[in-house]
Amino acid sequence: xxxxxxxxxxxxxxxxxxxxxxxxxxxxxxxxxxxxxxxxxxxxxxxxxxxxxxxxxxxxxxxxxxxxxxxxxxxxxxxxxxxxxxxxxxxxxxxxxxxxxxxxxxxxxxxxxxxxxxxxxxxxxxxxxxxxxxxxxxxxxxxxxxxxxxxxxxxxxxxxxxxxxxxxxxxxxxxxxxxxxxxxxxxxxxxxxxxxxxxxxxxxxxxxxxxxxxxxxxxxxxxxxxxxxxxxxxxxxxxxxxxxxxxxxxxxxxxxxxxxxxxxxxxxxxxxxxxxxxxxxxxxxxxxxxxxxxxxxxxxxxxxxxxxxxxxxxxxxxxxxxxxxxxxxxxxxxxxxxxxxxxxxxxxxxxxxxxxxxxxxxxxxxxxxxxxxxxxxxxxxxxxxxxxxx
Numbered sequence: 001x002x003x004x005x006x007x008x009x010x011x012x013x014x015x016x017x018x019x020x021x022x023x024x025x026x027x028x029x030x031x032x033x034x035x036x037x038x039x040x041x042x043x044x045x046x047x048x049x050x051x052x053x054x055x056x057x058x059x060x061x062x063x064x065x066x067x068x069x070x071x072x073x074x075x076x077x078x079x080x081x082x083x084x085x086x087x088x089x090x091x092x093x094x095x096x097x098x099x100x101x102x103x104x105x106x107x108x109x110x111x112x113x114x115x116x117x118x119x120x121x122x123x124x125x126x127x128x129x130x131x132x133x134x135x136x137x138x139x140x141x142x143x144x145x146x147x148x149x150x151x152x153x154x155x156x157x158x159x160x161x162x163x164x165x166x167x168x169x170x171x172x173x174x175x176x177x178x179x180x181x182x183x184x185x186x187x188x189x190x191x192x193x194x195x196x197x198x199x200x201x202x203x204x205x206x207x208x209x210x211x212x213x214x215x216x217x218x219x220x221x222x223x224x225x226x227x228x229x230x231x232x233x234x235x236x237x238x239x240x241x242x243x244x245x246x247x248x249x250x251x252x253x254x255x256x257x258x259x260x261x262x263x264x265x266x267x268x269x270x271x272x273x274x275x276x277x278x279x280x281x282x283x284x285x286x287x288x289x290x291x292x293x294x295x296x297x298x299x300x301x302x303x304x305x306x307x308x309x310x311x312x313x314x315x316x317x318x319x320x321x322x323x324x325x326x327x328x329x330x331x332x333x334x335x336x337x338x339x340x341x342x343x344x345x346x347x348x349x350x351x352x353x354x355x356x357x358x359x360x361x362x363x364x365x366x367x368x369x370x371x372x373x374x375x376x377x378x379x380x381x382x383x384x385x386x387x388x389x390x
Contacts, residue, residue, distance in 0.1 A: 003237070004097045004221050004223060005234040005235060006222075006384065007230045008035075008219075008230075008349075009033050009218065009346040011029050011215060011217035012032070012339075013215065014335075014343070016184075020115070021115065022053070022068060023071035024071070026072060027071050029111060029339070033109070036349075043074055047104075047108060048096065048104070049078070050065070050092040051065040051069065051081050052082045052088030052089030052091060052092035053113055053114060054086075054114060055338075056114055056119065065081035066079045074109075084378045085337065087373035087379060088337065089371075090340070090341025090345075090371030091371075091378070092111060093110035094240050095110060096109060096219070096221045097221055100222065106222065107223075109218055109221070110219050110345075112336075112340070112341065112342045113338050116212045116214055132147055132247065133250070137248055137250070145204055146201045147249050147375045149203065149204050151290055152204055152288070152289075155255070161293060161308040162308070165293065165311050166203070166293075167194035167195050169293065169331070170194040170331055172311075172324075172325070173286060174188050174328065174332045176327065176329070176332065176359055177333050179328075180333055183327070184334030185328070185332045185334065186328070186332065208288055208290070209331075210286070215339045215343070217345070219349065233386075234387065235348075235353065238272035239268040239269060239273075239381075239383040240380070240381070240383075241268035241381045242264050242267070242378070242381070243259070243264045245259050246377070256294070257297065258372065259376070260377070261295060263379075267381070272383040274366055276301050278366050280323075280361055280363075280365055281326060281361045282301075282322065282368040282369070283327060283348055283367070284369075285371055285372040292325070293308065323361050326351065327359070347369075348368075351364050352367055352384055352386040
């Protein structure tokens with residue numbers, strides 16, 4: 001199969017946007033992505049579109065892909081929707097890459113959109129709950145934060161990590177998000193702020209949990225046969241991996257690892273021909289602080305039970321050996337469920353293009369994005385490469 005490249009990517013602000021609709025948000029993200037294509041691109045050049053969305057509140061569950069793309073001025077092309085909980089747009093980008101690599105499309109877009117803040121907290125909690133196992137988790141009262149709290153408790157009991165390490169994740173990602181003008185929670189916090197915040201689900205406090213956000217993000221993917229028409233500085237999709245796992249946490253062999261993330265990462269590394277040591281930065285799925293610790297281990301950044309050591313030694317800081325979540329992550333940047341994975345791709349595209357501003361990593365070549373659905377029922381990993389030396 002031919003190579004696929006990201007030639008443009010963009011997102012809206014992430015946050016509370018009561019005056020927007022999912023159609024307007026998706027259109028904004030698409031137009032921003034188009035504006036980031038160096039030579040420009042017309043709507044008529046797009047051959048296929050894939051849109052990720054959970055459909056919070058039940059809005060436009062049927063034909064939500066075409067409903068979003070028609071508003072963006074994309075007519076006559078195949079347009080479809082992927083629902084894979086929080087991994088929806090990560091999978092949408094994967095599908096766009098597959099369409100291009102297979103030759104069925106020269107240009108495809110993968111993106112996502114979610115509108116979440118116009119609902120009451122109780123209704124939003126219900127819709128977030130469907131990302132877990134319905135009968136034995138959601139309907140018995142277990143919340144999304146409650147599931148991750150169980151994972152956090154198991155991890156802290158098994159290894160030498162402490163709740164302070166959860167707070168260190170929040171501090172790092174808020175500091176990064178404070179440098180990101182698109183972030184929902186673009187302010188810094190301290191370890192004391194995180195530790196002393198109200199408890200959401202023990203041991204997770206408010207600062208260990210991502211916000212409920214609105215937003216959209218889009219990546220434009222081009223095949224190797226046409227990429228030169230749009231840019232002379234393309235970002236290659238070097239590797240993609242995806243996997244699923246038992247949806248219910250209680251059905252799994254371990255509460256301290258997400259096997260779908262591990263399998264997806266191994267696939268992506270194998271396809272890219274690189275490993276964790278070659279990465280220059282990563283955007284990982286930190287819906288809760290414990291999720292970032294698990295990601296370090298699932299993605300092979302360190303051994304099992306050693307994630308806290310990376311934090312203690314500053315490895316994942318912006319000036320560390322492997323900066324993680326330079327965008328602010330879900331924790332600070334925000335988590336509009338259907339848009340999160342494509343938002344990660346947008347940050348990776350900016351970093352590899354040298355356009356990340358104050359949070360720019362020094363001369364990166366390889367970046368990784370890691371997008372998880374629910375508590376690990378699905379996961380998708382992309383490894384992106386900048387081929388042209390800066």
